[in-house]
Amino acid sequence: MFGYTFQWNQALARLPKMLDGAVVTMEVAVLSMLIGIAFAILLTLLRLSGSRPLRAIATGWVEIARNTPALFQIYMAHFGVASFGIHFSPFVSLLIGITFNNAGYLAENFRGALKAIPDTQTRAGRSLGMSQLQAFRYIILPQMLRISFLPMTNQMVWAVLMTSLGVTVGMNSDLYGVTQDLNALTFRTFELFAIAGVIFYIITKAITLSARLIAARLFRY
Amino acid sequence: MIEIQNVHKSFGHLEVLKGIDLTVEKGEVVTVIGGSGSGKSTLLTCINGLEPIDSGKILVDGVEVHAKSTNLNKLRQKIGIVFQQWNAFPHLTVLENVTLAPRKVLGMGKAEAEAIAEKQLKHVGLGDKLSTYPSRLSGGQQQRMAIARALAMSPDYMLFDEVTSALDPQLVGEVLETLKMLAEEGMTMICVTHEMAFARDVSNRVAYFHKGIMAEIGAPEQLFGDPQHPETKKFLASVR
Numbered sequence: 001m002f003g004y005t006f007q008w009n010q011a012l013a014r015l016p017k018m019l020d021g022a023v024v025t026m027e028v029a030v031l032s033m034l035i036g037i038a039f040a041i042l043l044t045l046l047r048l049s050g051s052r053p054l055r056a057i058a059t060g061w062v063e064i065a066r067n068t069p070a071l072f073q074i075y076m077a078h079f080g081v082a083s084f085g086i087h088f089s090p091f092v093s094l095l096i097g098i099t100f101n102n103a104g105y106l107a108e109n110f111r112g113a114l115k116a117i118p119d120t121q122t123r124a125g126r127s128l129g130m131s132q133l134q135a136f137r138y139i140i141l142p143q144m145l146r147i148s149f150l151p152m153t154n155q156m157v158w159a160v161l162m163t164s165l166g167v168t169v170g171m172n173s174d175l176y177g178v179t180q181d182l183n184a185l186t187f188r189t190f191e192l193f194a195i196a197g198v199i200f201y202i203i204t205k206a207i208t209l210s211a212r213l214i215a216a217r218l219f220r221y
Numbered sequence: 222m223i224e225i226q227n228v229h230k231s232f233g234h235l236e237v238l239k240g241i242d243l244t245v246e247k248g249e250v251v252t253v254i255g256g257s258g259s260g261k262s263t264l265l266t267c268i269n270g271l272e273p274i275d276s277g278k279i280l281v282d283g284v285e286v287h288a289k290s291t292n293l294n295k296l297r298q299k300i301g302i303v304f305q306q307w308n309a310f311p312h313l314t315v316l317e318n319v320t321l322a323p324r325k326v327l328g329m330g331k332a333e334a335e336a337i338a339e340k341q342l343k344h345v346g347l348g349d350k351l352s353t354y355p356s357r358l359s360g361g362q363q364q365r366m367a368i369a370r371a372l373a374m375s376p377d378y379m380l381f382d383e384v385t386s387a388l389d390p391q392l393v394g395e396v397l398e399t400l401k402m403l404a405e406e407g408m409t410m411i412c413v414t415h416e417m418a419f420a421r422d423v424s425n426r427v428a429y430f431h432k433g434i435m436a437e438i439g440a441p442e443q444l445f446g447d448p449q450h451p452e453t454k455k456f457l458a459s460v461r
Contacts, residue, residue, distance in 0.1 A: 118306075118308075120304070120306055120308045121308055121310065123271060123304075123308070124304070124308035124310070124367075125322075126271065126294075126297070127269060127271060127297055127301075127302045127371075128297065128321075128322035128326060128370065128371070128374060129294050129295070129297040129298040129322060129326040129327075129374060130294065130322065130325065130326055131294055134325055134326070138321060138325055139310055139321075142312045143311065143312050146312060220354065221311055221312055221354035221355075221356055
């Protein structure tokens, strides 16, 4: 029992490669959040729209994103669409999968935030001559994003962690993929994944802390 | 000129306006008094097209408010409205609250919009609050900011919907003073109010609304001094 001998030096020698992987992980997470927020705003508008088909599309998106495994969503973005002859690189598939998930969760957060903003805010904007869209853009949206700021931070953390699912579609340049490949080369399984775990922890903590700093600067009202 | 012609309006089965006729001339101050549910606030939101009407016509400078061809966003630029709830935009400073519409709706440059906003905010006594957020203001100050916000669009008409009803009693005076000042400057105004002394002081004409009907309209001395309609008499006796 416990015949395993720790060899940290072998693992730590690979740290630079893993940090390169961490950069890719951050790229995927940041991109998926930026695009995800844009889509979530679009979904929110669609769900407010008068058109039943548009509302149905938006609701379907949110339902699938929130009620199926993230792994399923990433799988479909790679192997699922490949069945129809559409081939994305692992990077793109992972990005699409996580973005889809982000947009669905964020759209639901936005919906909750909208409920906290009185209708009279839009009315005040409209009575100043603004169009519906202008009132949304300049009055509702900023308040909605502010109310959803903490849930958005959570989703950002979740996006970072979801990148680890990329290995299932052949992603090997992100932190988890790099670690997996190094493990196959060196068999320092515990050491390598422990280091990867610590890096993930540091990244997500850094996100949470910097979000707090940003919030303090941004929201002075 | 605002011309209201035989306007009917229902919310579901409840008819809140039962054929209102009223013409407000340029420069005139008309106050509307009456009990809750008499339709007086609804009339204001119909005038700037926030609420549709069932029949009749409302013309503002000859433009029919509820015609399909009317560009309401354009029309609303000349009709300022201030509500009982002031609806400050909480994420914007006082100055930004006031510059938002001039910049986004009228396409004004930042400097020009700020100059106008500063002038209007000084006008309502908030010249020292420009970079403050609304949450730091009292209700009366927020309401005066809302008035400045509407004035910054240089409207030809101002509609006031019970603008002092949600205020603490000691803050009512400062807002009424602001309205008086506007009236003296010649702004065309329709004020729905429960402040009888104010109605008596500033109005050219006072209208009494009762259950969706304009029961009586006349000069303040006449309406308060010698009311004709039995409901007006009853109402005035109850508020005195």
